[in-house]
Amino acid sequence: MRKCCLSHDSPHIHAFVFGQYCRTWYYISTVEVQEPTALKKVTHLSIVITSKDFNPEKYAAFSRVLCRMYIKHGSPVRMMEGYIAVLTKGICQSDENGSFFIKDYDVRKAYLAGSIKDVVSQFGMETIILYTALMLKKRIVVYHPRVEALLEFTRTLPALTWHRKDWSILHPYVHLEDKELDDLRKCTGYVAGFVDPEVVNRADLFDVFVNLLDSEITISQSSKDAMTMGKLHKEIGHLIVQSAEDTDRTDVQVIKDISVKTKEIISNLVALAKEEKGTKLTLETLKQRHFPPATESFLFHLAAAEQLLKI
Numbered sequence: 639m640r641k642c643c644l645s646h647d648s649p650h651i652h653a654f655v656f657g658q659y660c661r662t663w664y665y666i667s668t669v670e671v672q673e674p675t676a677l678k679k680v681t682h683l684s685i686v687i688t689s690k691d692f693n694p695e696k697y698a699a700f701s702r703v704l705c706r707m708y709i710k711h712g713s714p715v716r717m718m719e720g721y722i723a724v725l726t727k728g729i730c731q732s733d734e735n736g737s738f739f740i741k742d743y744d745v746r747k748a749y750l751a752g753s754i755k756d757v758v759s760q761f762g763m764e765t766i767i768l769y770t771a772l773m774l775k776k777r778i779v780v781y782h783p784r785v786e787a788l789l790e791f792t793r794t795l796p797a798l799t800w801h802r803k804d805w806s807i808l809h810p811y812v813h814l815e816d817k818e819l820d821d822l823r824k825c826t827g828y829v830a831g832f833v834d835p836e837v838v839n840r841a842d843l844f845d846v847f848v849n850l851l852d853s854e855i856t857i858s859q860s861s862k863d864a865m866t867m868g869k870l871h872k873e874i875g876h877l878i879v880q881s882a883e884d885t886d887r888t889d890v891q892v893i894k895d896i897s898v899k900t901k902e903i904i905s906n907l908v909a910l911a912k913e914e915k916g917t918k919l920t921l922e923t924l925k926q927r928h929f930p931p932a933t934e935s936f937l938f939h940l941a942a943a944e945q946l947l948k949i
Contacts, residue, residue: 752793799900
């Protein structure tokens, strides 16, 4: 009930929300029931779909079709028939309630649905903090009182590390509730969204805190050493900003520009490891290169995050 917004203490109706809990995605559509309908005394309803894959647009469209079926017939039977049809045939077709074709929803489109250019427009050079945190698999907490703003912003961030294509780090709608926080703590690194302003006082939950409402990014005291910015960060930050501010470049092209630079950095790490006649790096190898301290620290922690570090 916390998520579906139909509880008595929820002041707003959210048409669609999504999130992740215990490695399962949940997608919730909520609609107002308008007469004439087979549902008597029902003013609003929510439909929840759980799945192992991340694809908000797919499940938003599918749940809308199921909602219309339930409102029209007032029975879960027809709704389940549509659900089974999608599982077995990949299609749920109805002249009255709309059609849904699973082939129309490629996961790549879901990964690219957010706007990196909007992120950079809001945070400018500070976007490099988000990039660095994601590269090093740090814990990012994002606060905004509107869940819709959280969903739009947080889902975009994993695209900064496109080489991983890992949206399992995304927990866009989390409550300050013990079970949810325990599940979050099981993750090595994550992007987690909260609507509760009290999360700013929970330093145990984040390495980087993003106040999306006020456009502020804060690095926690315990993470300042690993997140120290240097010449390499400045170079990457300028690349991100210049690419994003180029009106001729699309979001996809900006992501590609960032990804090319990322792969170059990782390739250099792999090359350093090979020079040592192995596949893993050591801190001694990095020190022999006499990198600036901030660059050395970043590359060391990145090698660990990419499992290139010899322990």
